[in-house]
Amino acid sequence: EPEVTQTPSHQVTQMGQExxxxxxxxxxxxxxxxxxxxxxQKVEFLVSFYNNEISEKSEIFDDQFSVERPDGxxxxxxxxxxxxxxxxxxxxxxxxxxxxxxxxxxxxxxxxVV
Amino acid sequence: xxxxxxxxxxxxxxxxNPLTVKCxxxxxxxxxxxxxxxxxxxxxxxxxxxxxxxxxxxxxxxxEAEFNKSQTSFHLKKPSALVSDSALYFCAVSPGDTGxxxxxxxxxxxxxxxx
Numbered sequence: 001e002p003e004v005t006q007t008p009s010h011q012v013t014q015m016g017q018e019x020x021x022x023x024x025x026x027x028x029x030x031x032x033x034x035x036x037x038x039x040x041q042k043v044e045f046l047v048s049f050y051n052n053e054i055s056e057k058s059e060i061f062d063d064q065f066s067v068e069r070p071d072g073x074x075x076x077x078x079x080x081x082x083x084x085x086x087x088x089x090x091x092x093x094x095x096x097x098x099x100x101x102x103x104x105x106x107x108x109x110x111x112x113v114v
Numbered sequence: 115x116x117x118x119x120x121x122x123x124x125x126x127x128x129x130x131n132p133l134t135v136k137c138x139x140x141x142x143x144x145x146x147x148x149x150x151x152x153x154x155x156x157x158x159x160x161x162x163x164x165x166x167x168x169x170x171x172x173x174x175x176x177x178e179a180e181f182n183k184s185q186t187s188f189h190l191k192k193p194s195a196l197v198s199d200s201a202l203y204f205c206a207v208s209p210g211d212t213g214x215x216x217x218x219x220x221x222x223x224x225x226x227x228x229x
Binding site: 004031033035041042043044045048055056058091093095100102103104105106107108 | 146148150155156157158159160163165166204206210213214215216217218219220221222
């Protein structure tokens with residue numbers, strides 16, 4: 001069964017450092033997403049990406065965040081200058097063409113900012 | 115703005131008994147509704163969805179959910195719970211009438227099935 005893969009599974013970084021979280025979406029999917037889940041809280045939407053541009057973003061997705069599809073398979077989330085409150089589980093997801101298709105999620109990257 | 119409420123932080127049932135995990139939503143227009151399950155240290159796994167049509171939808175692992183438009187609810191059910199169903203369950207909604215696809219999640223309900 002096809003799956004979304006994320007690396008690394010756990011990342012520890014110093015406050016103020018840049019981090020890049022990586023995702024390989026399902027190969028024939030066209031829409032890509034990042035969500036985050038702060039410990040003990042709900043899953044929150046960050047950004048969606050289609051046709052090499054951002055299609056939606058939330059208020060959380062401010063100027064310190066950026067996304068990129070650097071090649072035909074990877075989808076990355078960059079946090080420019082990490083803050084303690086960025087500590088969370090970050091999930092990548094992808095969906096197919098139809099707007100009623102379900103999102104497939106990766107296993108997540110746990111980001112710890114110290 | 116859309117929202118999802120899962121009024122119970124935790125649901126406990128005995129193995130073999132029916133289970134219900136509650137979800138209500140608020141969205142403009144027609145909703146697309148989803149249930150996901152999260153096991154420890156795992157990602158979110160899709161269980162089922164309601165897009166249109168029959169109000170009772172069936173999904174993976176024997177789960178089903180009933181869409182009730184008048185009550186704006188989408189409760190998850192299973193006739194006979196298994197210990198292995200113990201996990202964190204999330205209800206999610208997206209606005210079906212628009213091109214927007216972002217999911218809004220509820221806060222999650224932890225299901226504990228006791229042997």
